[in-house]
Amino acid sequence: MDKPSRIYELLLDYAASESPVEALSIGLVWTVCKSEQIGLAMSPGLYTRTLPWSGTLVGKTLGELASWINDWEPYKATVGMAAINCSLNAQSLPAGITLLTPPDGSNLAVFEHFLPQLKDKKVVVIGRYPGIERYAGQLDLSIIERQPIGTDYPDPAYEFLLPTADWVFLTASSITNKTFPRLAELSQHATTVLMGPTVPWLPELHNFGINYLAGIEVVDPIKLYQTVAEGGGVRIFDNSVRYRIVDLTPDSSMAWLKTNISQDYNEKQRLTSAMEHWYASGKKGRFPEFNQLNQVAIRLSRMDSSYKHLWDEQRFGQK
Template sequence: MEKPGRIYELLLDYASNNTSIDQINIGLVWTVCKAQGLGLAMSPGVPTRTLPWSGTLAGKTVSELAGWVTDWEPYKATVAMAAINSSLNRYELPAGITLLPTPDNANLVVFEHFLPRLYGKKVAIVGRYPGIERYTELLDLSILERQPVHHDFPDPACEFILPDADWVFLTASSITNKTFPRLAELAQHATTVLMGPTVPWLPELHNFAIDYLAGIEVVDPEKLYQTVAEGGGVRIFDNAVRFRIVELTPANSMEWLKSRIAQDYMERQRLSRAMEQWYSTGRKGRFPEFEQFNHVTTRLSRMDSSFKSLWDSHSA
């Protein structure tokens, strides 16, 4: 398994750009960032009246806010995660299966998709999803929740339940609250689905023993922003977003990485030409986009290493 901080290094790699933030909206359930695209993260469950930075975020860069992802203050980490996802969403989404919503359980379509494979298996769900109780009579199901209700298990039970599970559905808000590294480690022998609107579209998540991503694709940006701003929770699944399932097989991950590498290589070439032109005019100051050039170069190196690792293991 990767070291615990690795996931945050990757997130910061992909969010290292100077695009300005247009708007941040911290809704009751979701936080949305509008920059290159829209990025979502689940809002903290604890209300507050004293955010010292309110009114100062619009106009900051994605990189500035992304740096908060390692902060232990939940609102700062949530804003960072939404900003990072807005940056990641500038890339073309990976090949996968788009799940169409159903009238009465649009937020549960991921479980419906996998349901035939879950019968007779030990299933653990990290995070309580509205309506999830409909499966308690059908499956050998354990639900872990930070604020347990009904028959949920509290956080510490993960140490006992996840290592014995056959399937684990892991909320991506675990990345924001810093529990992801340990939960992924505990679930490494299960078939693990990282899910929810907070999912970052990272091909490198295969390195954390994640087998499937169940993230979102935005189908109506204006409706999504409005629904979040008006306090919507599961309502975003009605007509603003769709779940997309991506299986992180070695072949799929390599194809996804190749696409990302190609996009970033083109960006590096553009920056390289711009830098050459900058200095050819006799300017002596540092190239204005040097930091971005450096970030793209670093990201390419890491993606190349990840691709090589996959290639070596897949070809062995």
């Protein structure tokens, strides 16, 4: 298992895009970033009237905003996460299972999918999902919530509950609020599902002890942006997004990595050729797309290392 805090380096390697931000909205529940693609992150849920950068973000690059993921100010980190997902969504989605919307709780589709496997298991859910209490009578279920209500456990309980859990459903907003490293470490002996619209689509999450990704595929980006901007929460699942489940087995992660490696290799070849033509034409100074070329090379190096790790794990049983 990789050191969980390295996830932030990984995210920034993937999100160093020069594409400009076309629109950004911080809604009541979700924050949405729009460029060539669209990306979501859960909003902090904190009231403020003093954000110093409001009105200045459109036109900045996704890479600029992505760097905010390392900030401890919750709104900046949220904008950073939305920009990261916007960058990642330019890649092809991995093979997986698209979940049909249950008639009485579309945001609970992930739990419905895994329900048969959760019987007689100790299940811990990080983050309260609207309507999740319906499973309390069916499962040995513990909910840990930053703002607990009813029988929810407060944040400190994860130190006690996660090490003995059989299944952990971990909200991807833990990446934004910087609790992911510790939560992933404590959950390493459980089957762990990283879930929610904030999930970044990265095969390397396998290296952090994540067994499944339960993220979203965008069905209607225009409707999604409108719904978020108008304060929508679970309503985004009505007609804007659907859950997709990806099983991060070594085989599936390797296949996903091969696809991403191929895409980035072709991009590296294109940029290298463009740079050669740039200098061959007698132009001086730095190649304008040098930063993009450098970032592609960094991503390829990381993906090659991750692929080798998975290959060794599969062939020799090395962890």
